[in-house]
Structures are given as structure tokens and as C-alpha cells.
Amino acid sequence: MQNEQNLIAKEESNTQTIKTTCAYCGVGCGIEAEVDVENRVVSVKGDPEHPSNYGRLCSKGSALGETLGLSSRLLQPQVYGRPASWDDALSLVAEKFQAVIDEYGPEAVAFYGSGQLLTEDYYVANKLMKGFIGGSNIDTNSRLCMSSSVAGHKRAFGTDTVPACYDDFTEADLIVLVGSNTAWCHPVSFQRIRAAKEANPNLKVVVVDPRKTNTCDIADLHIPVKIGSDVALFNGLLSYLYQEDALDQAYIQAHTEGFEDAIQAAQTDAFNVYTVAEKCDLAPHVVETFFRWFKETDKTLTLYSQGVNQSSSGTDKVNSILNCHLATGRMGKPGTGPLSLTGQPNAMGGREVGGLANTLAAHMEFNPDDLDRVARFWNTESLTQAPGLPAVDLFDAVADGKIKAIWVMATNPVASMPNADKVRGAIENCDFVVVSDCVAHADTLDLAHVKLPAAGWSEKDGTVTNSERRISRQRALLPLAGDSKPDWWIITQLAHRMGFKDSFPYETNADIFREHAQLSGFENSENERLRDFNISKFSDISQAEYDALMPVQWPVTQDTPNGVDRFFANGGFYTPNRKAKLVAVESRKPENLPNKDWPLVLNSGRVRDQWHSMTRTALASRLNQHKPEPFVEITPADAEKYRLQNGHLAIIKSQWGEMLARVEVTDRLPQGDLFVPMHWTSQFSNHGRMGVVVNPVVDPISFQPESKHTPVSIAPFEAAWHGFIISRHPLILDGIDYVVLVKGEGYFRYELAGSRSIRSWQSHLSSQLVPHSGELEWQTYHDPAKSLFRTACFHDDELQAVLVTGPDYALPDRNWIGSLFDSAKEEGLKIDERMALLTGKPPLGTPDVGKIICACFNVGEKTIEKAIQEGNLKTHQEVGQCCKAGTNCGSCVPEIKGILAAVGK
Template sequence: MNRPIRTTCPYCGVGCGVLAAVAADGTTEIRGDSEHPANFGRLCSKGAALGETLGHSERLLHPEVRGKACDWNTALDAVANGFARAIREHGPDSVAFYVSGQLLTEDYYVANKLMKGFIGSANIDTNSRLCMSSSVAGHQRAFGSDTVPGNYQDLELATLIVLIGSNTAWCHPVIYQRIRAAKEKNPDLKIVVIDPRQTATSEIADLHLPVKPGSDALLFNGLLAYLHDRGDSNTHFVDAFTEGMQPALDAAHACAPSTAAVASGCGLREQDVTRFYLWFSVNEKTVSVYSQGINQTSSGTDKVNAIINCHLLTGRIGRPGMGPFSVTGQPNAMGGREVGGLANQLAAHMNFDAGNVDRVRRFWNSSNVAQRPGLKAVDLFRAVGEGKIKALWIMATNPAVSLPDADRVREALAQCEFVVVSDCVRATDTTAYAHVLLPASAWGEKNGTVTNSERRISRQRAFLEPAGEARPDWWIVSEVARRMGYAQAFDYHSPADIFREHAALSGFENDGKRDFDLGALATLADAEYEGFSPIQWPVPRDRPQGTPRMFADGRFYTENHKARFVAVTPRGPFNEKDDEYPLALNTGRVRDHWHTLTRTGLSPRLSGHIVEPFAEIHPQDARQHGIKDGTLVSLATRWGEMLARARVTETQRPGSVFAPIHWNDQYARRARADALVNPATDPVSGQPEFKHTPVNVTPYQAAWHAFLLSHRRLDVADASYCARATGQGFWRYELAGETPSWDWPRWARALLCAPLENGVRTEWIDYLDSGAGQYRGARLLGGRLESCLFVARTPELPARDWLASLFSRDALTREERMHLLAGTLPSQAAGASGGIVCACFSVGKNSIIDAIREKRLGTAEEVGQCLKAGTNCGSCIPEIKALLRQAQSAA
């Protein structure tokens, strides 16, 4: 085992430190870095499974032009010539970059510099627009800068934590662990969860407020009025350090004259609203943590400011244990904000006023710096579809899946004259539209920095050699810049060169006037950059140790240095429900998957928890629409449609439906949730409305249902519905179709039989009941199970777990063969572990149930001591507790 390399996790914005060590056999051991101040050694299930995602099987290994492999010079010349031609014929605004929070800060910096500084257009935007741009806009309106005031330690110092639109347990599990540990240490700590859904995060809540979707601004306007009326205003702070309180209070009182009015508008019980308001009133050390449930709406910026208003009124900002706290979704969303990755920012948190444009022009020594903001993500792809953008470069993201109204995005990409995609994955829904493909380095091969949600900059270090001909993104962009005539400005030899320039720009003519300042890091030697320890910005020359908290001195970054209250008039979603689309679609993440599955989909244990797309619906709505749990449903909106497995659950709010964002054409058919999403955006931030789209949900009338387990990856072209997941030594397919009847034996053999190696003994066993519409077949090679298929007219099919366990056997026993087609467990056989509950340690449902029953376990802690389940990231503890309750109920 080689010496462990300190690096940073590539998933969410928590920014966990990771220790990666490569063994002699090429496998990689992943552990949490106990010295990293973001996680102190903790990792979530996704981080713990990173070693399973580093193979080359799905990688883009060589440059390609028009579908043909080529060398780097040919590909880079094609990109430079394609962009130069569009600029020459149509002007600089005819080209665009769409980048990603998966890029390192150095990659981001070079891309932004090329587009805004030398091409002369601000048409560069990022997929971070989809997750946190409303927070950016809210910060800028309130503070005069995009500044997160506090840090993670505040969560452990608070006496009240309010989690708003954040399923922290699943989406930011290490933060959730810190909150859970803080509550165990301090029983007086109160936790309020504000979310239409009852999620895993609600397990630690003292109060859950299932608000009506879109009503958050009303709730916090009501809180502002309540605090003022109770005399909880911090008069000294408000008078000395803020402005605009009275208009904000007038707006709050106008829409929230009483707690009863707020409760009615939010769909809550008045006593619960009063309890929340009282707790906020009496707990000075209050942290309000908010995430996508606030940001991803057409009024997200107003919601952010409604939350901040309450902290300004009470002076709860800039001090330990208090403040508004935006938790970002991607590992380097914050780094992208720092370098100007958003179309409405210039660089180093500067905007496009004349003074900043001139400052950046002089620093970059360029006469062609963009003068005005560019197109934000949704508008950018709309311009592609209208033919205004002639050349588009997409870096490290998959907009054909992740953008709202995704079918229109595909149409836009299909008709764009010149599309370049740089990615580490060969086959995505987006790479299918590329004229040029550029193989980028993946996590484990990249060197640079990232910034987490608490402004902490950490190093990401390479511990693997690049796969194939993959190259760092900064190198790719720099090489194109050189070919476009800008060689002198892009003469970088390492990420350290870029970081020093980035830091120098942040401190250039700053003198404390701008929040983002890394001036003390502008002269780092290469060795110092290599040994860089995590640090929180700003890091000005007079404060080289960094800055844990902002605004402690009451000085903000507005012209008069005062924070601004923002008057908020609550408004509902852009499109309300109607008779044709009577429910509200809410999209989001699941526990063990990430974005569009290109990384987590490679891990068997991460794929074992939730194996196919689903739609959560309340029992009341399910009865009304004729939907049964476990059946397939069709979801349709004005923009698109998808198929998913119904989950009927009381944790969902009546009138709402939840669907995850991860599945795409590579892993499922007709399952892209964002194809349904309303492309309406927040007028200030440009962030799309992912949390509320009018939707209709109906039973999917399939003629047959099936599942297939196979040692080989297969293309099941004949199924209308097909969801694929990787298992330990096999692939799992959930299938359904509309064709009434097939010759199942012939179809199965055509699909599953393949050319064999000489001398391998082949067996085929099957069973057909035409009258009942059932077929079951299995193929064995050399005594080992190679594939099995089960078909029925209804979704009631045998459990998959025991059958899946057979793929690890060298040979099947006689009794196992007898039970194979029945899908039943032999009487003397050890049971399969069941569907994954704890992905960190691959502990299945059946294993937990058996341990509870046989060892008389009564708590989640006892389950952890017995099986280790729940002892790492803790996000599976709510499921473990549910199994305990079921066992106690059965007893």
C-alpha cells in the first residue's frame, strides 16, 4: 500500500477531507481524513465508496472529432478553429461555455478568463446556477457581497438549528452527523425541520413543519413580524449596522398580520408555527441552514432574504453559534463563484460596473474584457435553440439530463452548429450531441483546489495516473486559448501558477473593499502549494491565518457598509396546479447517488439502496388517482413525461409528488425527471423552479412486467420501461412493456444467449405458463448462474435478493437449482442480506431484521455495535429505527 494522499471528496459542498492510498494490485483504499476540519475523519456512504468508482470501463480515453478518434493537436485545432470562426462571422456573443461545480478552481479560473477576458463575452455559466445562485443573489442584496457569514462549528455551538428545505441526512450527511452529535451532547439543543416532506432528517427534529410548497417566504415574514412585535429587535445592531428595516417590516405585517394567517397560508397548525417562532425568539444562538428547497424556486432570492431579515433584526450574525447558512450542493460551487463562473459575475467576486471591468482589464492586460453580464443557464440554452449561440463548449456536466425542460435542451444541442464536450465519461446523454469530445482528468487524477460551504479552501491532489490520454481541464482550455492567439496570457505550467494569479487578482486594489481576498496566498511557492492546508477565506496579507467568521465587526460590503433588509412580498410558484395537472412535482436527490449517476452508478453498494427511479405520493392522492404501491406510474407535465415506480407513503405531503433527479438514458428509459420541470426562473438569480411543477400522475398500463439479472451488461431494446443498476458480479434490470404477448422462450434465448468459450458447459432451464402470462428462465455456464429472467402480467414477482446472491456461487446445489425458477429460498440455505440499508458497510435489510430478532436488539446503537450499520455517516439510522419499530410491533 502506497503512502496515503490527502485530497478532498468530489461530491457535495461539505468538502470532506479524504485519505486515498493505492495498493499494489491497483485498488484504492479510501478513508476520511481525521485532520480535516470539515469532517474530522467522517465520510458519507458516497465518499466511503469512492474506491469502487475509479475504473476505466466508462471513461473517455481519447480525443474524438465527429465520432472518430484523433490526436490532441487535431482535436484542439478543431475547437479553436470552430470558436474562432463563429466569433469572426457572428461576434463574441455567438459562443458560450457551460461549466460545472465539478471543476477545480484553477480549471474554472482559466475558462472564465478565456471567455470574459479575451473572447470578450460573459456567456459562461455553470450548473451551479441550478443549485445555489439564489443564495448568491440574496447575499449580494443583503450584504453587498456573496459572503457566507459562519462555519460548521456554529452548528455545534447553537441552541437552535433551523433546517429549511434541506434533507441534510441524505444530501449533506457529514453535516447531519455533526448536528446529531451536537444534539446528543446538548439535549437542550432544539432542531426544527421545515420541509413539505417528512425526510430522514426529520428523525432528529423536535419540530417538523411540513409547509405548503412555495410558502417559505410567508413563514419567515411572519417570523420577522413576530420578533419585532415581541420586542426581540437588537436595536443597537439595527440602527448602527443595517438599513431598510421599516419597509421590510411593513411588507411582513401586510402579508402576515397574525400567526393564524401564517399557519393558514403555509398549511400548518397554528400551535406549531407559534412554537417555532417562540423558540427562535428565546434562542439567541440560532443557525438557519437552508439549501435547495429554498434556492430552487422562482422566488428563491426573496426566500433567502426573508431568512436573512430575521437574523439582521435580532443581530444574530457574525458571532459564534448563529447566522444564516447556505449549504451548497457541489464540491466546488463556491470556488466557481469566486472566479466568476456565473454569467453575472466578473472575477474575484467583482461585478460588471465600470471600475471593476477596468481593474480586471489592467490585471489581465486585455483590451477585450466583457462589459456586461452574459446569459444565465436556462436563457443560454434557449439561445442555443434559437440559433443565437453557434458554438458551445460544455465542461464536466450533463445538461441534457440536469437542466429543466430537458427535452428542449436536447433539441437545442441537436441543432447547434458546433458542440464541444470535455468530460471524463464517454457515454452520457450530452456527449451524444458533441462534434468534438475531449477526455478530461477524473477525480483522483486532478490537482487543484476546491472551496466548501464554509468558505474553506482545500487541496484536491492526484493519486492516480491519468487514464488513457486524459488531460486536466485547465490544460485543455489553455491549449485552445493559445491556438486562438492568446498564448502569452495562458502560459501556465501547473495549477500552482493559476492559483497564484487567482489569489493575486483577488487582492489587487482591494484594501478590504471586497470580501474575497487571498492576497496572502499570491506568492505561495510550489512546495507551499503542494503542502497547502485547509483555510477559510478571506486570507488578506494582514490576516494570513484566514477568517472563520464574517461581519463580527458589523461592517458589510455595501457602499455605506450597512447590511440591507429586503422587503419581501411572498408569491407562489410560477405556475399553480390546475385540473389537468392537479399535483405539484418536487425533484431532488437520494441518499447514495449523485447527479446523473456517472460516478455512483458504478458502485454496487451505492446502487443497492434504491435501484430504479420512483415517485413518492401520499396515500390520499394515490387512492384518488388509482395508484398502488410498487406499480409503475406515468408522470406528465406541460413540458415532458417520465415513468417511475410508485412509492405510496404518508411521509409525502398530500397534493405533492417527489421524484429523484439522477436517472437518465444510460441507466433507465423514459426516466429523466428534469424533462418534466417547468423552465421558469427566479427573476433576480435566474435559478430554475425545480421544486414546483404542475404534474399529472396516472397508472402505467403495462402488458407485462419483468426483472432480469445477468452477469453481462445487456441492451434490452424491446422494453418500454427499463431501469439498470449494477450489483456485485451482476447487472439488474427492472422491465415492463406494452406489447400484449411475446414468444418468451425465444425472446429470452435471443437476449441472453451469447457466443461461448470452447469447452464451457451450457445449461438452459425455463418454465412457461401461457395462460397465467408467466415465464421464468435461467442460463448457467459451467455450473454457475449467468443470467435469469422472470416475467409476469403484474408487478408481483419473486424477491430479487436471494437470486442475486447466487451470482457469487461457484456452483449451485441441487436444491438451489430446484428453487431457482421459483425464486424461493431453500430451507437449508442462508438467506440473502436483502436490499442495502447501510451502504457504508453493505449491510442489508434482512441482516438487520435477523439480528434484531435473534439478538433481541432494541436500539439503533445496538444494531451498530452488532453489524456496524449506521456507525459511519448515520444517514441510514432512520431506516434502522423503522425496522426496529416493525420488529417491536410484530412482537
């Protein structure tokens, strides 16, 4: 009866519940979406049945329903800046690509894909380029993320196989987090580890990271390893385990090779605790404690991410970790093994279908047997015969004019690539550029000759694979917006126009998935176990079965219809002799080292509430409040040395470029290191693109860029004035040195600073606001002696914009001014509110929540402080019970603990 009532209620409210998968990181969280199709309204919550998250969602996932507006969407194809039909746009792309191929050959065209693509999209793109165009120049932004893991896995295991799974979080007695700020980058996994630690008093957590990040909140030991020295640390661990007779000789003998060479290299590189401590800039007792814990704990799980991968020795770092697990036999058993935490929702799916330039589909390689096998399966005589160019080399080839036409899919290399200004110049000067994306503006998209509107999350429909090899359905919640189309459809239509219609007969996403599954099992019998990736159980999957597909970890075969959680407990590696390879590695310094001109080392990474280039997350105003501007972390000693003050602006330079960022003085990182976030693009910050500064050095095996180590200089940005504008409508603010856009609820906020004064602010604002609102009424305060200027404009008593400038960053609070733009206000501003805009102080009794700490529930620092003081709260759990902060994704818990400590002093 209750179910019938629920169904009736849903029919009356025109809503339905659809299960899908999150659009963000590689955790792969399941979502239950309540969908009102008619009004395009979606509310999300975690799917309690999905094994990746069991109902948990982070701040970004929780806000997905707030990112589905159409105002920022690309909704119609455009050709040279003019609207076009799909037929005209794709016919032009086919004509231009074919002309380049006819004149210069297939290697003169390129595709650059993304971990945002679904597996079906990826499969068709890879098949078209490598199988029928006959070129290999298809790479992906996963090159910037996980290619060192791919290379390390293949060197050790013979294939790109992830041995462990998320269930190991609760099985382990020692979890080692290496180069991963899990608390901010994979918050749901972090909360699962926190819960495991609370439930298991014996579980120890070690964090290996140069920075003392929020992940250290649950750490029993923080190892602030010198950037780039991870190989020395793990070689030292291997040497220590060997000397302590703590290796699993039976596993080594039965299931591995290369042990002697690996041990010799490790001993030569890092013979003892003191050698390691010197190479890694660590205290010997810290190194010894870690080594002893690893030795004494059978159930050891090592989780690693970008701090390992994004290095000129990233592949060796991966293999140094794998060596320790192979030599101790801690592989594939509950609570043991290495687990790479992928950064994107479908980085793993892209690896499955050969999205990287140096791989073939279904985890096959560029060897004669695999080349022959793929060619026969696809029935093509045009299959490319050699690897193509990885990302950095690919864009260098664009810059050199060797690649004449490029199609960029669902990513923004002008923002995300290292040496990003060179990439911008390369694309600007390329003969023909196609970009398919779901947004109307992005750094790369704005340079395209042809812009193709792709479906976005909530409209895309297909599969993704997460960090633990779990395939999940990302289902469409809403109809396609405007004239947008799925990526697989766009690529298929191009294939038809290039003469390959018979080989691309796909009418549905299930058609592609079915072929993908068939290829995975083609000449890959379970008895021979030639390849790890095998989902042949789905070779005959129907559309209905595909639509109902439940999350499952590959391989999925007739013998393993429910998937496989772990690999290699009993060996069985995918090498000719079925043995894993311990790879002899030795530590080496990053290629570009600090010097007198570039004395500091720049590290980079993510922030808690933003994702990649912010095209989606910045649409949710609550995700913009915690870290609203590009920032640079610097130690107090370095801040004093380089004359920097907290909250002021700094200019960071390398030999490749420069950026501006807000200074955050902190003791979270070693002296000599800086940290900047990766997210801001030209759409949100005119001088905040981190990729401009980062060096283009790559790992020689994985070709992954060294985004964690760039020599730089830093100096104060000498601004003549600082200010901000909060406007009901978007503005164009050219000619100002520092502009950062922070989208709020019902307003656009611009943080500003300049070396030259602006003489006619009112005229500048009027020219942009009057077309939206009509004639404006102004109120202004100006104190030339103190260099203070404040002005606000109204139309029919409705506030339109507020401008505040002063000699430094000490300006009025933005939150209360932003609240005055609330569209729910039925009346205009009160007299005291209008006067407050001139005094810069909110009216008496105005709530001041302070800096937003909890993005999930929009709870500010001052709200938390007040709750602690009035309720005499002692723990973060009590704070959560009082004001909900920290009770959803939990990634703000470390900051809540910091507030508790500060209030208690």
C-alpha cells in the same frame, strides 16, 4: 521505530497515503487515501484532521475507491465519432469557435461549466471566455443549485459572503433547517448536528420542509410548510419579533438600512401567526412554537439549501431569512447566522472565479470600476462589458440558433436542466458541440461532435471551496488514465490555439492558483476592504507550498494568514456605507399553479446514496441497492384517488414532458404533493429523467429554476407484463417501455415492464451474450395460464443470465439471484440452485438479507430484523454494535429506528 516500520511496510506493499478532498457535496470532507499506484487500487477513509468532517464520511464518500475502474471512462479524444489526437481535436475546436466568432460575434459561442470543476479549471475557462474571447456566455450548473443564495447575499451584504461556519453547529442552541434534507444530502453535517444535539440537551432542531424527511429524525419541531410559502413564514417571523420587541435595535441602527421598508412589507404580507398559518397551510400552534423558540434563543443558526433556492422566488426566500438574522443581530457570532449548504464540491470555488454569467472573477461585478480593474489585471482589451445568459436562457439561445457553438464541461444538462427534452433538441441541432468529461457515455456527451477525455477524481489536482468558505486541496492519487488531461490544461491549450498563448502561460495548477490569489488582492487593500474574497496571502505561493496547502477559510491575507471563520459580528458589510440591506420582500405564489389538467405539485431532490447523474456513484454496486429505481412518493389518499398501488408503475406528466417511476405510498408528504428523485439519466433509465417533466420557470433575480414546484398529473402505467434480467454482461434492451439498469457486484440487473409482449426472449439474449461467452445452455419454465416465464442460460456451467417475467411486480427476490453471479464461486451452480431459478424461491438455508438499509456496510432489512429479535435490541446504537449498520455515516439511522419500532409492535 514504529513510524520506520510503517514506512517500510508501505514501501514493500507499494502503497502511499495521500490526503485529498471528497468528490461529492459541498460539505468538503477530507479523505485519507491509501494508494497502490501500480495496480490503480485506492482505499479511502475520512481524514480525522480535516475540520470539515473530522474523519466522518458518508456512504458515497466511503465508496469512492470502488468507482475508479476504467471500463466506463472516455480515454481518447474523439472527433465526429472517430479517435483523434489532442492536437487535431483542439485545433478543430479552435477553428470552429473562431469561425463562429468571426461571422456572428463572441456571443454566438458559449461555455457551460460545473461545480465538479476545480477552481483552477474554472478560473481559466472564465478568463478565456470573458477576458479574451470577449463574450459573457459562460454559465454553470451551479445556476441550478446556489444562484439564489448568491443573489440574496449580494442584495443584503453587498457581496456573496457566507457569514457562518460548521463550528456553529456545536455552538448553537437553535438550529433551523430550511428546505434541506440534510440527513441524505449532507450526511456528515447531519451527523455533526446529531452529535451536537446529544451533547447539548438545550439544543433544539426545527426542520422546515413540506416532506417529513429523514432529517426530521432529530427534529424537535417539523414545519410542513406549503411549497413556495417560505417568504410568508419568515416575514411572519420578522413581524412577530418586531411586535414582541425582540429585535436588536442597536445592531439595526449601527449596521443596517432598509429596516422600516422591510418591516412594513413583512407586516403587510404576514401580520400574525394566523396569517402565516393560512398562507403556509400550517397549524397555528406550530407557527407560534417556532416563532417563540426563535425569539427566546440568542444562539440561532439557520441552514438552508435547495428547498429555498430552487424557486421562482428563491432570492426573496433567502433575503427573508437574512432579514430575520440581521434584525436580531444574530450574525457572525458563535452559534448564530445564516449558512447556505451548497450542493456541489466546488460550487463556492466557481463563485469565486466568476463562473456565473452575471459575475466577474474574484467576486467582482459588471460595474465600470470592476470592469476596468479586471481588464488591467488580465492586460486585455477584449473584456466583455455586460452579463451573459444564465443557464435556462443560454440553452434557449442554443435552441433558437443564436448560439452556434457550445462547450459543456463536466456536466450533463440534457439530464439536469428543466424542460430537458428541449435542451436535448437544442444540443442535437447546434452547429458545433464540444463536451469534455471523464465518462464515455452520458446524455449530453453522446450528442457531442467533439469529445474530450478529462481527468476524473483521483487524477484531478487543484483546489475546491466548501460551504463554509474552506479551501482544500483535491490531490491526484493516480496517474492520468489513458490520454485524459486536466480541464485547466485542455482550456489552456485551446487558448493557445486561439492566439492567446502569452496570456495563458500556465504550466502547473499552482501557476493558476497563484494568479487567482493575485487577482483577489489586486486593488483590494485590507484597509479599504473593497471585496470580501481575498486570498492574497497566496500571491507568491510556491509549487511545494501549494502541494502542501492545508484547509483554510478565506479571506487569507497578511493580516489573517490563518483565515477567518465568521463575518459581520460587528458589521463591516461590503456596501458603499458598510451597512447591510434589509430587503423588503412579499410572498408570492409559484408562477405555474395546479389546475384541472395538472392537479398535483411535483417536488424533486436527491436520494441518500446517489450523486447527480450517477456516472460515478452507480459504479459502486452497494450504492445502487437502497433506492435502485426512479420512484414517486405519493400520499395514501392520492394513491387511492388516482388508482395507484405501492410498488406498481406510474406515469407522471406535465405540459413539458413525462416520466415513469415506481410508486411509493407514504405519509411523508402533504396530500396533493409528489416527490421524485433527480438522478436517473438515459444511461440508467429509458423513461426516468426527472428534468423532462420540470417546468423551466426561473427566479427573476437569480435566474435559478423552480425545480421544486411543477404542476403534474399522475396515472397508473398499464403494463401487460413486469420482469427483470440479471446478466453477467451489459445488454441493449430497446423497444421496452420501462427499463432501469441497476449495477450489481459482477452483474447487470435490468428492471423491466412493457405494454407489449416480447416473443423471442431467448433469441434476443443469445444474440448479445454469445459473443461474450460462446454457445449457451438454456433451462426454462413457462406457465401461460399464469403468464409466468423464467429462463436461465449457462456456458460451461457458469451462469450467464436469468430472465423472469410475470403479470405484476410480485417477482422472485433479486438479491439471491444476483449472488449466484459471484465471480468468487469456484464451482458452477448446485442442482438445488439451478432448480430454484425455475421455482423462483431460493434454496433452503440461503441467506435472505432483504432490502439494503445500510449502504456503508451492505446490511439488509431482514438482517437487522433478525438481529433485533434474537438480541432483544432496543436502540439503533445496539443495532450498530451488533451488525455495524448505522455506525459510519449514520444516514440510515432513521430507517433502523423505523425497523426497531415495527419489530417491537
